[in-house]
Amino acid sequence: MRLTAEWPEHRPAVFGVAYRLLGSVADAEDVVQDVWLRASSADLSAVVDLRAWLVTVAARRSYDVLKSARVQRENYVGPWLPEPLLTGPDAAEPVLVDESVTTAMLLVMEALSPPERVAFVLHDVFGISFDRIAEVLGGSVPAARKLASRARRRVVEARESAPTAPRAERERLLVAFRAAYQTGDLAGLVELMHPDAVYTTDGGGEVFAARKLIHGGLRIAEVLLRVGRQWSLSGIDIVEVGGEPALVAYRDGRVHSVDTVEITDGRISAYRRQLNPRKLRAVTFARP
Structure with a gap:
């Protein structure tokens, strides 16, 4: 079965997009489970790029969770910080690591609107096309481009104000x-x-x-x-x-x-x- 054979290769990306969008290991694991169940029951014969398909499904599910989480964050007691994600030799399984999983960058993305965050993570981190992003967000391709551009500008500003130390x-x-x-x-x-x-x-x-x-x-x-x-x-x-x-x-x-x-x-x-x-x-x- 194609999914069974390729899942170990793509699972880090599925988890990665969910964690970057939600800032929660537990919620990201739930999304991974949802994506697996959805993919297991889907006809994947016409899917050319399975990684992009899985990542898009994960993003769509994460977007739904993110919108409801914003309401919960408003009632959160005290400051909110993302859930720590172990990487390197201490990680339980392979994790896609780059600047976007640092605490500082997750806090920058937390300040973005849910659509901005989705557009930025999908395009700038995972290289997903804007037509797919538009489908996830339920909008147009130009709107998705604008969202990603606006988010990218804020991320760049944050990097310039606080450069990452070696x-x-x-x-x-x-x-x-x-x-x-x-x-x-x-x-x-x-x-x-x-x-x-x-x-x-x-x-x-x-x-x-x-x-x-x-x-x-x-x-x-x-x-x-x-x-x-x-x-x-x-x-x-x-x-x-x-x-x-x-x-x-x-x-x-x-x-x-x-x-x-x-x-x-x-x-x-x-x-x-x-x-x-x-x-x-x-x-x-x-x-x-």
Whole structure:
């Protein structure tokens, strides 16, 4: 059967488009299951490009979920951060990795309207034609082009305002940050933080977390150390999340938080901590 033979090759793309659109590993897995069921019952004999067909079906389903999720996000408790996606050697299965799966870029896309996000991800990331995109969105090809162009402009603006630091620099800063954090070195942490840094935590109302952004390197360092002393962590590991190094903290043998950063001028300018246990289920198999 064609689908059975080619599914392992195309599944990463199906999952990839769903995750980029929804920012949720759990929701993306549900979409993958839906696409498999839809494809299993469909006549694929006339389908020339199976990958494009599967990706389009995944996008259409994700678009429906995304529109309803926007309403849920309005009632979300505290700041929203995407669900961490393990990549690299820690990933449970092959994952398509590029800049569009980083926490920073997913937050940029979260600010787009659902149609803009679909048009951008399908065209700029997966190379899907605008006629297919128009079918997904229920509009015209010119409208789909305009949506993708508008989204692309905002993505470029975000890249220019916060250029991605080299991987080696990110790893060096995270190693230094972990050492200062574990030893309670306030001065060391402040030195690593940008003076205008912003700290975001996502507890989703499930666990205690700051419901407002915290600004300033000194203030953030003080909060991190104070909270860290209360948690009594059992360890911190550096793991690849969304194609970038991230900090995974453990408590009582379980993943307690996943922290990602942005770097500006050699310092951490954005520190983002995922605490929502519902969003940490996919990283429970990370190395202890």
